[in-house]
Amino acid sequence: MSKTKHERVALRLAIILQYLIEGRRLKIDDLAEEFQISKRTIQKDLNERLAFLEWKENSNGYYSIDLSQLGILTKTDIQRFARFASVQELFPNIDRSFYQENLLQSVQVKGFQYENIKPYEHNFKTIQQAIEQQRKIQFFYTKANEKMGKTYQLEPYSLINKNGIWYVIGLDNNKEKTFCFTQIKTLLVKNDRFETNPTFLQKIQNSDSISHGNQISEVIIKVSAKATPYFQRRNLLPNQEILKKLDDGSLLLQCKQINEMEILPLVQYWIPHLTVISPEGLQGKLVERLKEYLTHLS
Structure with missing residues (x-):
């Protein structure tokens, strides 16, 4: 490719x-x-x-x-x-000091396609500064497919762009949380400061996943011999590691700390070359979704 x-x-x-x-x-x-x-x-x-x-x-x-x-x-x-x-066009107008001081810390990009966040420039800078100063933020947030939102208080750790969408990662009463940046409303920075958890920060920086707080510890995927070269050439799955190459040329892959919605659509995309081996029931869940899709078509 x-x-x-x-x-x-x-x-x-x-x-x-x-x-x-x-x-x-x-x-x-x-x-x-x-x-x-x-x-x-x-x-x-x-x-x-x-x-x-x-x-x-x-x-x-x-x-x-x-x-x-x-x-x-x-x-x-x-x-x-x-x-x-x-990918500087990803960002609102930010001065040189932003790049020099914070490029490797509070903001990360994972993927190259992007949404336009120019209308949210003020909130972007506000959250980035809150991360720098280790200050809690408060905002109103409505989850997708829900009518009623609520107010959250968050210890913000990072702004991350994954596949073109910006997310805010942080801790809410010690619970790992991920919020879609553009859905954050009535943003306020609190006077309350917080101590950064270095373990959580390292987890964010080292992971391809953005669904913190709702992850599966390990997913094992079998890749057919025909598709093996693609997965050996580059990591096509989040947090992908090669466990073993089997005698028939197929691969066993491991993906750690990943949300099922970050892995199942990719497995589905590669049908019939990928199969979920564990955890038990995840492959069955994929099959059921495919059955529902075929039923809907018919």
């Missing part, structure tokens, strides 16, 4: 960022030749996509940065940093 445009840009920016933290001076001509793209595209990378970096004064067309502004970045940090730079 070919990479999307955003994936190609993110990969290129990750390499450029790696060069920068190694202390290299970059030249547009050299980068254009390395990546086999036009000089104009490289100029866009440096002057627009990476505009939030404070470039040192260029001499003879070279670009470099003050390494102190990036701090110590891991490989994962660089990849996330680059993904952000490749």
Whole structure:
């Protein structure tokens, strides 16, 4: 499967960022030749996509940065940093300090298609600042398919974009909760502060799931030999890990801490090549949904 445009840009920016933290001076001509793209595209990378970096004064067309502004970045940090730079249109107008200080902390992007949140710019900034300052937020929220909403108080941990939709992840009386950002109304920041739970924060950062508080600890999936190459090439399921390749060429995959609605639609998409092995009853639930669908059609 070919990479999307955003994936190609993110990969290129990750390499450029790696060069920068190694202390290299970059030249547009050299980068254009390395990546086999036009000089104009490289100029866009440096002057627009990476505009939030404070470039040192260029001499003879070279670009470099003050390494102190990036701090110590891991490989994962660089990849996330680059993904952000490749999808800046996801965000409302946010100044350079947002990227420099908070890019790797309170906001994450998981997926490249996106909803327009410009009308919600104020709430976005308010929640992001509450996360920074470790302050509780209060808001009115109506769940999907429900007529009556209610007021919540939340310790906000992260703003996450998953498959184009923004979510707010946090703790409500120590219970893990996920809220759709655009459904949050009458937002207020409380004076009450909270202590960040590092275990929960790490769980958010390391997981592909956004359904915190309503997850299955482990799902085992069998992949047919015909579909195996696709799942070996890249992770197509959330929190995917390969457990074993079987003698017939099929795979056993493990997905940890995932909501059933994040896994069943994907299994359904790959019918007949994927089968849920455990937990018991999950495959049966999928079969029943398919039966209901066929009954409805008939």
